[in-house]
Amino acid sequence: MNKSEIKKLIISSLNAEADAVGVSGKLEKEGISYNFSENFSDKVLNKLFSAVLTVNREVEFVKYMNFAFYRIALTGVAAIIVLLVSIFLREGSFSFNSFLGLSDNYDESIVCLLTGNM
């Protein structure tokens, strides 16, 4: 097919009622075809499954982090409970002073302690 015939074919392919399948077939016969490189599918699969592997590793890391967080949080809660129980057993109440460890001190002794007048 010469230059002008190709041009005519291109123009005619855009007519609303044109046989588009026929035109694309003719163009392909004339060497107008597009292809990806060899092993394209292998490249896609390699890219895809190595990416999946990375994502899986990230997910595993987040899982381990969550697990570690729960263990640390549970240990913390247990320590707080033990502390509260020991305060209650020693002081007999949950007053502000007992939390600060000041329940045995009189106000005067605190003043003395702060001012340095023993």
Added chain:
Amino acid sequence: MIYESYKVTEEVDLVRASLNGDKNAFGEIVNRYQKMVARTVKGMLGDSVFAEDIGQEVFINLYYSLSEFRGEAKLSTYIQKIAVNLTLNEIKRRKRFFSLFSQKANNEMYEFEIADYDTEERKEASEIVHKALMRLDPKFRIIVTMRMLQGYTTKETAEILDLPLGTVLSRLSRAQEQLRNILVKL
């Protein structure tokens, strides 16, 4: 190739197998539709290495969105839609990049690697089609690619591009007019 055994498998079964993590089934999907994707991507972006990257991205996107494919439309239409969206996004990205960093004209944004043709006539034909496509406005180029390279009907083109049929018809006639002017100069 490993996916040779899937050559005659139905599309729906390939999708199901891929969803179950069968690498070879997805490989067969890539094999079946790579030429169709190449026509869209290379027709729109030019025959370059970057076009191949976009082609790979099309199938990667397909893999991750395969669970959303309900089988109401053909798998080819679904893949074609992904290809069109990614290609148009790439054109927008290039336009932004070139308007910021380069003085290159629109039609220079696209590369074309001349393949080895057995005859001078074939080479010339390929050059004419490529140059004509690259000089078209992208919104007309996509319509021309769908019709001229993929061989879709106007109705199918409208469905893939999510455009009303009337819009496709009017763009077709405007594209034809623009192409005529371009081809005179080639």
